[in-house]
Amino acid sequence: MTGSRNTSLFALALLAPALLYIIGIVAYPLVDTVNLSFTNAALRPTYDWVGGENYQKIFRANFEQVIIRTFIWTFFSVLLKMVIGTLGAVMLNAAVPGRALFRILTMPPWIVPMAIGIFMWGWMYNGQFGMISGLLQNFGLVDGPVAWLAYGNTAFWATIVTDVWIGVPLVTIYLLAAMQSIPRDLYEAAWTDGAGRLYRFRRITLPMIIPALVTMSMLSLIATFNSFDIIWILTRGGPSGSTTTMIIDTYRVAIGSYKYGEGAARAVMICIFLSLFCLAYFRVVGKINTGEKA
């Protein structure tokens, strides 16, 4: 097309509405968060610059424990999503009757309003009436009712399981798509040479889905790190802080106690970690892609 300068202007004009929207609703708030983190902003209309005081305060409040807990929570959640997602994709990829239906049946947790799925988990975890405790008792595996959300240890794992449940459909379907794009000749050649099913999986499927696996782990890492709804609905960070992740802690301080400045300092810490993940993501995915082209 003619007139490259003209073209650029037209393109920018087309972009402008979306760009301005993102600047207003995401970029400006981001800058405002950093700014607020150095102030003592609260409910009252005026606030002062306090320097790094908020950051000192949050570390005096044992914030590093929250950080460590967040990383453990995120690590196990992502790991389980990847393992279960890979196993699910392998099984859905098998040429057995009904797999189209099975694929549809995998989707509901991802597509249904998240909060409603979490409510149902809340009922399942209930010690007296819920399915998990009930079935375990019926099978004689536990003696009495187990209220999964009432103890720190079980609540920690219960929230992870629910997070895995919400994330697994996306991982499964994404990995399934990656598996289905592997050329069939590879399998047929290996099969002609007498390679068994397990061998073909290890030597063909697994290496070929590694890029998809890495991409999905990174995206899932970012999403999991940001996870709010699950913990807030199931435990609100309790019992006694055992499920308080960085996001939950930020919400409690900022929205629950109206300490905007201290909350903002926490949010900045989250943003720093997220940026590191994001950087790593672009690095790794970039490497995979250039590797594929070479």
Next chain:
Amino acid sequence: MSTKPMIDRYKWYEVVGIYAGIALFLFFVLAPFIEGFMVSLKPLSALFSSPYSFWPKNGSLTAYFTMWESVPGFWRYIANSLFISSVATIVVLILVVPAAYAFARFPFPGRGPLLGAFLAVNMFSGAVLLIPLFRLMRSLGLLNTYFAMIVPGVAFLIPTAIWLLRTYMMRIPRELDEAAWVDGASRLYTLRRVILPIAMPGIIVVAITTFIGAYAQQFIFALTFNSKTEFMPLPIGLFAYFGRQEVVWNELMAASFVGITPVLILIVFLQRYLVAGLTAGAVKQ
């Protein structure tokens, strides 16, 4: 069986193993829905009795009828949810269609980094930006209105929508634009009369995935920026009941099922497109 290629033939124990594995996997995925449905069928007295029984004894659909009276404003919550998602979808489309066209067609300086910047929005959740967003909504006077939930929601739906639609528009042959250009059509005219009609299937797919995204993610903004019952979307409306002592669980589960039915129906018809949308959401160039 006989027409199957040899490589796809399984021994009987392999078939059993695969189905057992799939059954276990689907049980994990569907257990909360199965349990929720069973709860919605049980009378209250049976819900709170022990020992636990999975199957509802003298179960009935009663809760699906009585809930409309005992969850006041339940219709309102569903209507709010649909309304918020619809408006968000329309706003997203208005912003995203021209932007996706720009990214798909024109080589302007800074295109790559700009696209990257849009996608980077995906890395933040609303929760991180909640404090300044709260202040922003307050100073715009939007707190406790529908817009307090729509305006921030839209921002987080834009990146994936741009990515999806851009991918779709890149497949439209460039010759079409050029032919229109040669005929003297302006660029805007070309976009409106040539590109839009051809891109319509892609736009519809993006509209549906955006709608589902908007419907699925209603929680944190509605929880924080709105306290008026009459504007609450379904998840928040139900959440308010969950904390109470006198929860009528069977009716709440019934209400949840009515609320998720629209998207469950969408899955059956649109799963092919949803898969395309979902796999495109991951950055893969």
